[in-house]
Amino acid sequence: MITAQRKPMEEIFQSVERFGKILLLGCNECVTVCHAGGRKEVAMLASALRMGRLKQGSPLAVDELTLERQCDPEYAEELALAIDKYDAVCSMACGCGVQTIAGRYQGLPVLPMVNTTFMGASERQGVWAERCAxxxxxxxxxxxxxxxxxxxxxxxxxxxxxxxxxxxxxxxxxxxxxxxxxxxxxxxxxxxxxxxxxxxxxxxxxxxxxxxxxxxxxxxxx
Amino acid sequence: MSDFDPVVVVFACDYCAYTAADVAGRMGLSYPPGVRVLRVPCAGKVEPMYLMNALQMGADGVLVAGCQVGDCHFKSGNLRAAARVKRVQELLEEIGIGGQRVAMAHMSAGQGAVFAQAATEFSQQIAEMGPNPIKQGARRAA
Amino acid sequence: MKSDSNLERVLAAGHFAVTGELGPPRGANLETIKEKAAHLKGMVDAVNVTDNQTAVVRMASWAVSLVIKEMGLEPNYQMVCRDRNRLAMQSDILGASALGITTMLCLSGDHPSFGDHPQAANVHDIDSIQLIKMVSTMCEQGRFLSGGEIDTPPHMFVGAAANPFGDPFELRALRLAKKVAAGADFIQTQCIYDFPRFTEFMRQAHDMGLTEKTKILAGVTPLKSAGMARYMANKVPGMSVPAEVVKRIADQPKDKQAEEGIKLLCEQVEQLKTIPGVAGVHLMAIEWEHRVPEIVERAGLLPRPQL
Known part of the structure; x- marks a missing residue:
């Protein structure tokens, strides 16, 4: 599986600074399994972003969606009807997912919210280690x-x-x-x-x- | 700070803290009125999002109250809860809300006094921190 | 003779060889090189010139090798696999050989995380054993790693390192065997303080016939202080320093510890001479080049043969 870790909040806040409404987009594959970018992590980050921006006095509207697989064009298509509402898509998928979305929606900023880390396996609950290059x-x-x-x-x-x-x-x-x-x-x-x-x-x-x-x-x- | 009575949500495990809160009531032990106790089947049922949602909905602090270490009815629910609370504390610190707005407490079912003390002390700690900063931010933005 | 290496001649003539070591400077500074090299001149048969040792940037090992060669010393040009790919390595080997460098040592290299640029990509295109084989093939078959022909092949006396104190111990002699099979003409070992383990390693190497095929130089480093002894014992990966060695140095008053370290080294050299298959010593006097003349004198390693 591809593993990833959420970026530091400071970097995330900076990257969405100029936006008022974003789509936070998770992926139901690898990043769900390694607890980096699945539905739950999307909810957590969305909540953190909303609260952080409220505290700063500049609210951010965050819609949440998790695609079955962000790295397949068929699933990327699911966004087509709603995408115009957003200033940016913030992807919690691996770099492959980010690029698939960015490739499909050329006119919209698509930003990575996680650092794609390595191809690894689970050693035990909560522990992943690199296994393949x-x-x-x-x-x-x-x-x-x-x-x-x-x-x-x-x-x-x-x-x-x-x-x-x-x-x-x-x-x-x-x-x-x-x-x-x-x-x-x-x-x-x-x-x-x-x-x-x-x-x-x-x-x-x-x-x-x-x-x-x-x-x-x-x-x-x- | 005296006129600020913080809203504190306590997620209380059914096997210990929830009963302890009951015992506290029967013993006539008081704790601050802003403390709202929610029953959960185990501290391990408390997902990080519960804590985030409580804060997002306006709570000033969130306490997860589970069994003593080694006494979890589901073996390690209390340990999982403690680890999750720590993770949420880190996130809250990162976003400027304050990690200390969430905390973990351990107690057994009979310890009414421990519950009352934990709830009171945590509530005081939150009172010192002041209101959840998202409320003021929301007013500023409005 | 496969090369013009003085070390090769000394070993071939059956002398107990002595090699030294010189760490290039952290700057474009010739003076410190010359000063360090002057202490080593006539004291050793070849001088290892380290290649970004401990992953810290220093002057290029080929450049320093050329400087000391001009001073009349024989450089043992070190090359690590960490910083260069196979293209850079082969071109450096051609350049070194063309400019008269005759002896080289092939190493994996310390990981960048130990050095001054932990952010660096570590190359490791090929490993040290593949490097040995590549150099040997370049010299003996006149072919690049790609198989392409070299118009004027280089000539090198090819060395490799061995660490009898790394784990797993049972692999150490087998790994040495691979280096020998790859074409290592000589071997320099990690510094030895743990004699039982080194003796066992040499027994295995000897039994496998490796001491017939390659020349093994045993590594020695004078302990300058109790602090250094403790550091070597506890902090250096793949190093074995028995407690009694640390104690022996630490039991001395501070101003006598260096002297005790030299005494210990002299005893070690005597002991190494008795171990079958030990063809010489590699003296790593770290930032202590000025004491080398005294150390080799007292260890009975002078005069060095002029061949």
């Missing part, structure tokens, strides 16, 4: 199911650096050493010989380094 060429089959690109601070492909200590990364005792995890799992799987092979330099063209990426499925694109 979307590099476009998955190596999990060679690394015991633990990603060195997303989970090693130096994205090393051939084992832990000298800073690995008691299972933790040198950058923080809060961060697991990915290579400790990889090694432990390879041992468990009886695949330690995978470690002894030198992994060759990665072809980063499949990642962001090859330019913005696109997937076209001819069979679906009709």
């Amino acid at each position: 979307g590099c476009g060429d998955c190596v999990l089959g060679l690394t015991g199911g633990i990603c060195p690109v997303a989970r090693c601070s130096k994205r090393l492909f051939n084992g832990p650096c000298g800073g690995s200590s008691k299972g933790k990364c040198e950058i923080s005792p809060e961060v697991d050493c990915a290579w400790q995890l990889i090694w432990d799992r390879l041992k468990q799987l009886g695949q330690t010989e995978l470690y002894t092979r030198i992994m060759e330099p990665k072809d980063w063209r499949t990642a962001r380094d090859g330019g913005p990426r696109r997937i076209v499925r001819e069979d679906m694109a009709i």
Whole structure:
């Protein structure tokens, strides 16, 4: 899932300073699951914005709406009839949702209310952690199911650096050493010989380094 | 400050604080007249939006009253409530309303005196903070 | 000989090698480099020139390498994977080799969060083992990482680092083996205070036949004070400083602690000479270059062979 976190209120207030009526737009997908931009978070932010602006003596009218999915043009279409009422759309979706709305409603400011953070998984209730960097060429089959690109601070492909200590990364005792995890799992799987092979330099063209990426499925694109 | 009697909403857990409020009444213990007690099935039922709505509708302060730590009928509802109150406090601080306008209290069903004291002290604290600033802002804007 | 490296000659002739270290200045300042280098001249076989060490911006390691080369020292040009992608690395290697740098050390690099620009993007296009292999391929096969031919290939004596004190310990010798397979001609280790663990690491390396294939220089750092000993023990990731070492320095009065640190180092060098497979020492006298002549003298490492 894509994770996100609400922007600081100071930044949000600044970004809506010049508006009197906005649509606060949530998304029912990833940002709902990570409690950043679903219906409940839309209600909270709407309330915070109304109260904050009332206190400042310049009320802000905030309408709330949460789309099934902000990153699909079909759902973005749902706003078409009402959109003219607003000075701006404030999106609580990830950057993909913000851009879909902005792309559809070219004449209207569409502002991000969250910082899209990473592709991650839930470790437990209320805790999410980065798991995938979307590099476009998955190596999990060679690394015991633990990603060195997303989970090693130096994205090393051939084992832990000298800073690995008691299972933790040198950058923080809060961060697991990915290579400790990889090694432990390879041992468990009886695949330690995978470690002894030198992994060759990665072809980063499949990642962001090859330019913005696109997937076209001819069979679906009709 | 003496003539300001703040409106304080108390979300009271049915298993403890709500009964405690009742006990306080039967014991003849008084607490400020602006305190309005709302019964909830568990402090854990109190969503952050309840606190925001209360403030948005004009309450000056909101108190969530749940069971003693370790005594929640639903195991951890009171802990969840406390964590949510903290989160809302941070948000209220960020938007200039004042984090201390919401608070958490813990008590057991028999503790009428604890309820009365918590309600009184919180109400006094809110009285010192003054009225919910959105009310004055709304008047200015009007 | 695969290069013109003095270190390669010293090691090939079977001498117990000594390398030193010099941290480039935080400014466009040649004088401090020259002053530090002067203390090291004739005292060591090669001098590591660090590359934005601890992720703090300093003068380019290739530039400082050239300065000390002109002074007659042999630079061990350090290169980290943190700051450059494969294009920049290969072009720097060509430039360094063309200008007479013959020895280099391939490292991952400390994470930017430790340094003076924690906001920086960390590159890590390739890792240190891939870097070793890339340099080796450039030198030996005359090919870029892309496979393209190099018209005049560089010549480098290629080094790598090893930290026997990082975790997981059972991976440390295996990781060394990968570096050797990638083409590391020599290895410099993290500073050693924990001899039981280092001895075990060397035993594993020796049993795997690695000491036949590469030359291992054991890292030593003189402890200047009890404060430094405690810092190394508690704050440096992947460092093992036994409590008795800290105690030995701390038990001395403040003005005798540095002296005790040098004494300890001399004992360590003697002990290292007895460990099979240790081909030399890498002396990291951090901001203590002026004491290096005294330290190598007292450790019985002089005179350095002239080959």
